[in-house]
Amino acid sequence: xxxxxxxxxxxxxxxxxxxxxxxxxxxxxxxxxxxxxxxxxxxxxxxxxxxxxxxxxxxxxxxxxxxxxxxxxxxxxxxxxxxxxxxxxxxxxxxxxxxxxxxxxxxxxxxxxxxxxxxxxxxxxxxxxxxxxxxxxxxxxxxxxxxxxxxxxxxxxxxxxxxxxxxxxxxxxxxxxxxxxxxxxxxxxxxxxxxxxxxxxxxxxxxxxxxxxxxxxxxxxxxxxxxxxxxxxxxxxxxxxxxxxxxxxxxxxxxxxxxxxxxxxxxxxxxxxxxxxxxxxxxxxxxxxxxxxxxxxxxxxxxxxxxxxxxxxxxxxxxxxxxxxxxxxxx
Numbered sequence: 001x002x003x004x005x006x007x008x009x010x011x012x013x014x015x016x017x018x019x020x021x022x023x024x025x026x027x028x029x030x031x032x033x034x035x036x037x038x039x040x041x042x043x044x045x046x047x048x049x050x051x052x053x054x055x056x057x058x059x060x061x062x063x064x065x066x067x068x069x070x071x072x073x074x075x076x077x078x079x080x081x082x083x084x085x086x087x088x089x090x091x092x093x094x095x096x097x098x099x100x101x102x103x104x105x106x107x108x109x110x111x112x113x114x115x116x117x118x119x120x121x122x123x124x125x126x127x128x129x130x131x132x133x134x135x136x137x138x139x140x141x142x143x144x145x146x147x148x149x150x151x152x153x154x155x156x157x158x159x160x161x162x163x164x165x166x167x168x169x170x171x172x173x174x175x176x177x178x179x180x181x182x183x184x185x186x187x188x189x190x191x192x193x194x195x196x197x198x199x200x201x202x203x204x205x206x207x208x209x210x211x212x213x214x215x216x217x218x219x220x221x222x223x224x225x226x227x228x229x230x231x232x233x234x235x236x237x238x239x240x241x242x243x244x245x246x247x248x249x250x251x252x253x254x255x256x257x258x259x260x261x262x263x264x265x266x267x268x269x270x271x272x273x274x275x276x277x278x279x280x281x282x283x284x285x286x287x288x289x290x291x292x293x294x295x296x297x298x299x300x301x302x303x304x305x306x307x308x309x310x311x312x313x314x315x316x317x318x319x320x321x322x323x324x325x326x327x328x329x330x331x
Contacts, residue, residue, distance in 0.1 A: 009139030013132070013176055014183025015331045016078075016143075019071025020172040020298035021064045022285060023053040032165045035158040043165050048260025052168035052286025054153035061093055064171035065104055065149040068294070072145065072173040073108070075331075080109035083175070084141035087131060088117050089124025089148045089290040091319070092155060096205075104147070114141060121199070122256045122318025123189070124148055124290035125172070126325055129314070130187035132176035147173040148290035155201070157216035167217060168286030172294020174331070182329075185243030188235050189324035198223040199319035228262045228317055233269035235323055236315045240270070243327035247272050251310035252300065252330065256317055257282035257292040266315075277305050289318060297330070306330055 028051040029040035043049055055064070065088065073083065086108075088101040101115040114135075120127040125148035132144035149171035158164045176184070203215040236255070240247065253276050255263050260282060267278065279296035288295060293314055300306035308330055315325035 007139035009137045010178030011137070012179045012182040013136040014179040014181075015328055016175045016177045017072045017075035017331050018172065018174045018294055018298045018301065019068045019075060020170065020295045021067035021071070022170040022295065023055045023059050023064065025054045025056045026051050027054055029165065032158070036161045036164050038161060038165065046259075046261070047166065048280065048283050049165060049286055050283055052165070053170055053288075055151050055169045061090065061149055061151045062100065062104065062107070064151070064169065065100070065147050065173070066107055068149065068171040068173040069104065069108055069145055069147055072175050076143075076175040076177070078143060078175065081111070082143050083108070083110045083113060083145050085114035085132070085135055085144040086110060087128040087144065087146045089120060089128045089146075090117060090150055091119055091121050091124070091289065092151045093117060120290070120322050120324070121320060122258065122287075122289045122292065123316035123320070123322045123324040125293045126187065126314055126316040127189065127322075129174070129176065129184065129328075130189065130324060130326065133184040136176055136178055142178060144176045145173060146176060147171060148292075148294050150289040150291050152217065152287075152289055155215060155217045157202070160216065160218070162221055163217055163219050166287045168288045170285060170288040170291040170295050172291045172298060174294055185239070185245070185327035187324055187326045188238045188242055189322075191320050191322045193320065195223065195227065195321045198227065198321055225259070225262065227321060228258065229265040229269075232315065232317045232323055233266050236266055236270060236313065236325055239313055239315060239325040239327055245311060245327050249311065250276055250313055250327075252277045252279075252306045252312035254279040254293055254296050254300070254312050255315050257285070257296060258287055258317070301330060
């Protein structure tokens, strides 16, 4: 025996395209404060949110995911037969098994693909992007579809003053493929399970069956804000260092759309120049967790605020607590 063969992939990987889909139903702050002791002004000042998107009766996690995925595949100039792997990041698929990713692959016409779900909350898209880059470079797949999708309106307690106005729905997708030049920098990622009670599901599914109470999302806002503006700021800085990109060389900053005050604090910590374009899609879309970064990326490119080939810093963080980030070249 001469030894096992090893798979050989591309020297580098890059994002080839991005697509997004948001629900048709728009809820402004005045509609949300009907259920909580708050105001439009307070919500704007504390988060930056003016309105958010929630699914209508004819929309769900699958329809949003498929719409974003089809757009990304088409924009990459590919067909379903070119996709080897489908990674879906979501915390709002309410079946333990089977995973939704294989079903999405079949609905898209993708045959016999690697397909699995990722549960990493608001860091999930960056988790998936890191895995896609590794698959392509290792020769385990050639074109990987990465989807971040959520329907958090189904897990929102509209009477909870701390969270009712935050969470939203949507989907974003990218196709990652081979490249002769590097388009995805080293991932900086990790977790802190000791802070699992900072963002949580209010009821386990077992407990929900026993109590008849549908689970919602709970959050300790102060703990999350402290972690995001302290530890995550450092992680974002490490992303730049690991990629060999200085703040002056960065073109675009796309943080998870959790809170505009968190974004402002990250900007000050990183000392990014004013020329850097900053994603602020939370204003009109709310916090759509794993979908927020690809939705923001697509929005900036579609509006012309960002351009193909520019360098962007991505950083996601959320329940777990988990985080992940990398510097990428925009598709």
